[in-house]
Amino acid sequence: MGILHWSKGGACMLNIDKKRCTGCGTCENVCSQNAIRMVESDRGFLYPAFDESLCIECGLCEKKCPLNVDTPVLEYKQRVYGAWSKDKKILKASSSGGVFVNLAKEVEKMGADSICIKDMAGVLLPNAAYELVTRIKESVKLPLELHTHCTGGVAEMTVMRAIEAGVDIVDTALSPLSGGTSQPCTEALEYVLQGTKYDPELNLDYLKQACDKLTVVKDRFLANGGLNPKALTTNPNILKYQVPGGMLSNLMSQLKGQGAMDKYEEVLNEIPRVRKDLGYPPLVTPLSQMVGTQAVMNVISGERYKMCPAEIKDYLKGKYGAAPAPVNEEIRKKIIGDAPVITYRPADDIAPEFEAMKEKYKDIVKSDEDVLSCALFENVAVKFLEARNNPKKDEDEVVEFDVVIG
Numbered sequence: 001m002g003i004l005h006w007s008k009g010g011a012c013m014l015n016i017d018k019k020r021c022t023g024c025g026t027c028e029n030v031c032s033q034n035a036i037r038m039v040e041s042d043r044g045f046l047y048p049a050f051d052e053s054l055c056i057e058c059g060l061c062e063k064k065c066p067l068n069v070d071t072p073v074l075e076y077k078q079r080v081y082g083a084w085s086k087d088k089k090i091l092k093a094s095s096s097g098g099v100f101v102n103l104a105k106e107v108e109k110m111g112a113d114s115i116c117i118k119d120m121a122g123v124l125l126p127n128a129a130y131e132l133v134t135r136i137k138e139s140v141k142l143p144l145e146l147h148t149h150c151t152g153g154v155a156e157m158t159v160m161r162a163i164e165a166g167v168d169i170v171d172t173a174l175s176p177l178s179g180g181t182s183q184p185c186t187e188a189l190e191y192v193l194q195g196t197k198y199d200p201e202l203n204l205d206y207l208k209q210a211c212d213k214l215t216v217v218k219d220r221f222l223a224n225g226g227l228n229p230k231a232l233t234t235n236p237n238i239l240k241y242q243v244p245g246g247m248l249s250n251l252m253s254q255l256k257g258q259g260a261m262d263k264y265e266e267v268l269n270e271i272p273r274v275r276k277d278l279g280y281p282p283l284v285t286p287l288s289q290m291v292g293t294q295a296v297m298n299v300i301s302g303e304r305y306k307m308c309p310a311e312i313k314d315y316l317k318g319k320y321g322a323a324p325a326p327v328n329e330e331i332r333k334k335i336i337g338d339a340p341v342i343t344y345r346p347a348d349d350i351a352p353e354f355e356a357m358k359e360k361y362k363d364i365v366k367s368d369e370d371v372l373s374c375a376l377f378e379n380v381a382v383k384f385l386e387a388r389n390n391p392k393k394d395e396d397e398v399v400e401f402d403v404v405i406g
Contacts, residue, residue, distance in 0.1 A: 016047060016048060018045075018047055020067055021045075021047055021048075021067075022066075022067070022269070023038065023045055023046030023047060024066060024265070024269045025038050025046070025265065026064050026065060026066055026265055026266060026269065027048050027061035027064065027065060028048060029265050030060050030061060030064045030262075031060065031061055032056075032058075032060075033054045033055065033056055034051075034054060035050060035051045035052075035053075035054035035055045035056075036048045036049065036050055036051070036061060037049050037051075048061070064266070066266055066269050066270070082097075083097060083099045084097035084098060084099065085097060085098030085099060085101060085102050087102075090102070090135065090139070098135070100132060100135070100136065101135045101136055101139050104136045104139060104140050104142075105139055105140055107140075107142075108140045108141070108142050112142060113142070113143075114142050114143040114144070114145060114169075115136065115140065115142050115143070115144050115145070116144075116145040116146070116147055117129075117132065117133070117136075117144070117145065117146050117147065117162075117167075118147045118284070119146070119147060119148040119149065119158075120147075120149065120244035120247075120283060120284055120288070121149065121151070121152075121238060121242045121243055121244045121283065122148050122149030122150060122151040122152045122154070122155055122181075122238060122244075123152055123154075123238065123239050123242050124148055124154075124158050125154060125158065126154065126157040126158045126160070126161040127161065129146065129158045129159075129161050129162045129165070130161040130162065130164065130165045131165075132165075133146070133161075133162045133165035133166060133167045134165045134166065137165065137166045137167075143168040143169060144166075144167050144168050144169070145167070145168065145169035145170070145171070146158075146159065146162045146167050146169070146170050146171070147171040147183075148171070148183070148184075149181055149182065149183060149244070150178070150179045150180055150181070150182060150183065150184060150234065151180065151181050151234070151235060151238045151243075151248060152234070152235065152236055152238040152239045153234040153235075153236050154239070155183065155184050156184045156185075156188075156189075159172075159184050159189065160192070163193070163198050170184075170189075171183050172184050172185065172186040172189055173185065173186060174186050174187070174207065174210055174211050174214055175187055175188070175211050176211055176214040176215045176217075176218045177214060177218060179232060179234070180231050180232035180233055180234065181231045181232075181248050181249050186202070186207060187202075187204060187207050187208075187211070190202045190204060190207075191204075225256075228249065228252045228253065228256065230252055231248065231249045231252060235248075237268070241268045241269075241271065241272070242283075243268065243271055243283065243292075244283050244284070244288050247283060247288040247289065247291075247292050250289055250292055250293075251264070251267060251268075251292050251295075251296065252264070254292075254293065254296050255267065255296065258296070258300055260299075260300060263299050263300070266299050267292075267295050267296055267299050270295040270298050270299055271291060271292065271295045273295075273304075274291050274294050274295045274298065275291055276328070277327070277328040277331045278291065278294075278312075278315065278316070278323065278327060278328075278331075279323025279324060279325045279326055279327040279328075280323070280324050280325045281315070281320075281323060281324065282324065286311065287315075287320070290309065290311045290312055290315065293309055293311075293312075294308060294309065294312050297309070305331060305334055305335055308335050312335065313335060313336055313339075316331075316332045316335055316336050316341070317336055317339055317340070317341055317342065318341045318342035318343060318346065319342065319346045320346065321345075321346060322343070353375060354371060354372075354375065357371050357374050357375045358371045360374075361374050361382065361385070364382065364385040364386055364389055365385065370385060373385070
């Protein structure tokens with residue numbers, strides 16, 4: 001039995017199993033009559049509240065409830081890992097065990113040129129950023145960079161707190177392409193920092209020239225559907241789902257292509273479940289796109305793991321390396337059967353191919369980076385490099401320009 005059931009026995013009513021309800025809000029989102037709204041309980045949990053007078057007895061709330069899907073309960077043991085710094089000074093000053101400070105120190109010992117705090121989902125909160133940057137700057141001498149996204153609506157505040165804590169570099173985007181799943185606005189940050197010791201002294205006149213050209217490009221892609229307006233909006237629910245901005249853009253594209261944008265929230269709820277099944281792979285490219293694609297397939301098909309992309313199968317065979325946490329073995333068997341799982345370094349099975357790729361694409365590659373792109377993403381990279389080397393003067397031409405900052 002699922003967790004939410006609609007019944008009619010003289011009166012409409014919702015029967016809710018509060019022990020299993022996750023408060024996802026799907027029932028509220030699908031109700032066309034606004035008969036359901038999410039209400040916070042005295043313990044701080046969200047549950048559906050039902051207005052009988054508005055109900056039209058369609059039963060859609062029960063049908064769409066993600067936990068009403070007839071999915072077998074998978075029983076398996078979970079491992080939980082904990083870590084903390086042995087340095088009592090670091091441990092005392094940290095609210096999270098000081099692990100990131102230790103990692104930064106190890107990276108410095110390995111000979112890195114800089115360290116980047118990559119908040120790919122845009123969920124790093126301002127005070128946490130201040131503490132993290134402060135502790136790392138106290139412990140290492142390398143330049144420290146912060147990369148975050150505006151998806152959750154807190155990036156500008158997070159960047160300011162990081163700057164106040166002494167971060168050396170922050171990633172931003174020019175205004176036409178800032179906000180939403182992108183980065184904070186470059187020009188706005190320059191205005192905010194003017195007259196302070198943090199002022200980067202950017203030339204706003206040059207930035208405006210660049211923005212004028214980017215606005216043309218942005219408007220063109222908005223008009224032809226290449227840029228989804230939803231990617232430009234703020235969604236605080238991301239602070240709950242913790243999905244990277246680039247991953248969200250890809251999800252929107254996939255759902256739009258399937259004519260299933262109404263399943264957006266359902267897919268967001270499915271992502272944490274897929275990630276748990278796969279042993280919590282980090283949500284960075286390409287793993288973020290793989291997890292997102294699998295979540296979309298699970299929702300669209302109506303059966304979890306009925307369809308799986310080749311990349312997910314390769315991941316479960318160990319070809320992307322070891323998972324950070326144990327993989328759900330029942331899911332692995334369902335997807336790849338009895339196929340062998342490698343436990344060594346996957347690249348050991350790959351013959352050296354750099355020189356061969358360089359020779360194969362000698363007419364289009366101009367750098368080692370181009371060769372690596374062809375080796376890693378051959379189909380996409382070759383098309384891109386050919387287009388770059390032979391630009392066409394058509395309506396989809398990318399506007400190129402030089403910007404001098406300073």
